């Protein structure tokens with residue numbers, strides 16, 4: 001069994017980006033600029049946003065974090081987004097989710113200029129993924145595909161099972177696995193006889209948001225397990241994934257740990273998307 005080191009893969013991705021970005025001042029007169037907006041003080045968001053800024057620094061990119069109070073109105077946030085959309089010095093723009101309940105996430109996602117949408121959440125980018133037209137890939141699914149590639153796991157011809165049907169992970173990663181010629185079963189926490197299905201998996205991606213829901217009896221020998229969960233163990237209070245690592249790992253040929261698996265890859269792909277938005281803009285001048 002191999003523990004897939006997402007931190008290591010993400011570090012080498014960021015190093016490659018740093019080298020690429022270092023050539024930009026001479027070619028284009030500046031480096032890419034990512035703006036991250038956080039509304040409120042959700043503890044997980046505080047950590048994620050800080051890590052995004054750190055990753056920009058590691059890649060030699062400019063970054064700005066805008067923190068707005070929890071009680072910011074939807075209109076005020078939408079106006080802030082319009083201002084950043086119009087700002088020529090901003091290449092990538094994201095609003096950290098989740099947002100306070102009084103703000104519509106759908107409206108916010110639609111408001112972001114699709115050409116600056118480094119999250120790949122805008123309807124135009126989502127459509128591009130499903131219609132195979134130019135688009136920005138969402139970061140976590142892109143990170144999962146890169147991890148599989150780095151581990152030498154070719155999805156072609158394999159049976160992949162995805163648990164979770166969110167717009168952010170489950171649906172897009174299922175589509176990307178399909179496009180890589182896997183045969184994909186998409187299921188969720190209400191799927192009847194889930195263990196019967198997960199035992200068929202050669203690649204198992206778990207993004208259900210439920211601590212330790214996949215146990216050793218639910219997988220077959222040799223499976224490659226990608227755990228997208230970021231949960232708290234109800235017994236110990238420690239960070240854990242959607243996969244019960246201790247019982248699943250001995251049967252897996254490879255498995256991502258939590259933390260240190262998919263998480264760092266999401267941020268590395270965000271950096272790639274920021275560079276891509278920057279380069280698209282240069283190309284369109």
Ligand code: GUN
Pocket residue numbers: 094095096097098119139140266
């Ligand atoms: N919250 C959790 N993951 C993400 C992400 O990838 N992007 C944004 N904007 N918010 C998130």
